Amino acid sequence: MLCPRDRGPLSAMVRLALLGTEDLDLERFTRLADDVPAEGVLTDADLQLALWTLYEPHYGGFEDVPADREWDPRLLAARGVLERRVEAELRRRTGDAVAAGLAAEGPLGERIFDVVAADDGPKVAAYLHRHATSEQVVDFLRERTIFHLKESDPQAFVLPRLQGAPKAALAELLYDEFGGGRPSRLHASMFADGVAAAGLDPRYGAYVDDVSATTLAVNNAMSLLCLHRRLRGAAMGHLAAFEATSSVPSRKIAAGIRRVGLPEVVAAYFDEHVEADAVHEQLAARTICGGLVEQDPGLEEDVLLGVAVCLHLDAVAGAELLDRWNHGPAVAAVAADGPERVAS
Template sequence: MRLPAPRGPVTTVLFERLTRPPHPFDPPSLGVEDDEDLQLALFTCYELHYQGFEEVDDAWEWEPSLLAVRRTLERRFEEWLARTVPPPPTTGEPERVCRALTDLVAEAEGPPLAAFLERKAGPDQFREFVVHRSIYHLKEADPHTWALPRLCGRAKAALAEIQADEYGGGRRERMHSELFRATMRGLDLDDSYGAYLDRVPAITLATVNLMSLFGLHRARRGALLGHLAVFEMTSSLPNLRYGRGLRRLGGDATACRFYDEHVLADAVHEQIAAHDMCGDLAATEPALTGDILYGAACALTLDRLFAEHVLDRWSRGTTSLREASLAVGSP
């Protein structure tokens, strides 16, 4: 994809520098006052570790001065997370981590976005929802795969089992990212990677940045696994509702297959993730138990904030996306 339009002083300076050959540069003033500027700058830095940008030399990925910029942005994000997500009670017994994850999920009563999409959303609202989710689903599983070389034993095997399903068991057409492309095409949306980056707001970027923050730091491996566990544990019922909502709006079997696949797969994955993956990591590295639960709490909180944003905008009769006029070249 191409670099998006800047959203503030940090992204303005950052994007201008990234279009040049790699070079050391002093970090711009990072007194970030705007979440849009912060989250887009951080997303851009992280994206260099995934598929990158057409105008940006791949050598920027490991430029030390850019990594310093990224770390400053990460600290701003971590400070916001610390204010927003209270650390959950940490069980002193690693074997209780599965029960603690279940309790966190049970207590997370977020806004009923899935129910709204199932029963009430119009075609334009459903398309907006898919646009939001495209920022992650077109690279689904990639952030969590960073944990594989950082684990061992049963936890590693469990994560590999989950990821193998996410990547279609070796068949491209069954990869979850490819299934989501079919959903986008069924809704007459552009299915190219990052096509709607200019249209999604800060909270959508934050949900994806959270995974990259946890995934790119070995010290955060516990949080990354906790994130994945609740991601799987809270997936089956919402995806069932998304599929029903899309069928209500005329979606065919191909367009709905992404959601149907997750109803079945994630019902299995949630047991593997909670017991075999997180349970084993907590047993072998008890010091990471708190990190596992914090990563889970962060995932649940950001998902709730995302849903609140979307439903609030829709209740006011406005788009949940950034207006096209705010982004250069937006669809």
């Protein structure tokens, strides 16, 4: 993948610094970042793309960027400037949900399932199931390439930060995500096979210039939580909510894909997630999050923060997709389908 095209001054400064064309002026960068109003941080395409581009050297990197830029202190400082804005806004938006989770009773694993069940975000899976056109399903897949083509990579960074039962359970979950020793069953590879069959470019990052700011925000939140050891509780809370909102919606998405007549291999990817995530949600909520808080009760609030961040961002991204796809009666029909939502 090549360094993405910029979408404004922040992403332009990051791009030029990564390419080695122009040193990053941290003062100017900070000033520009501070100019973005708090409530717009999660939907600002320039800011989110700049952050996504700063994270990417920790993953697959860019062909046109020298590998040692990953640890360039000035770029890390720039990343920190954006991360502080994003984290503050995520905490602001999820404060009430976290407080409610803390006040609820019962084992943490159960509370996570309750919070997810009570969530009434936009019903993207229900729309894909019953109403979406073939083009809209492909649009959904295109947005999802940013996540699914490096599926579980962010969470792999958390493994060395866990101990005991939660570590064993995360390793178990990741082993399954990464194909259980079979490269063809790597979830990212299965998704690549699916998007190729749907007529899309299966190379990671092929659509980064096209996807929405909120898609980038969803992915950046995972990197933010997973790359900072201090946020390991939130990273695992996010994972638990993510897995707990995947199994049932995946079944609907697979049905929708078959309904519009896309190739079977596209639906097969979501079939795999019906069964896999029915396992993973149990591991993530009970063994990983429950075990983590048993070891360190001080992490309870962070776990609930991660849960709330996942649900909130998926609601924001889902609303944008439904809004983009139609303004007609189909949305009302989905709203009448009952309390279900989609995260993955």
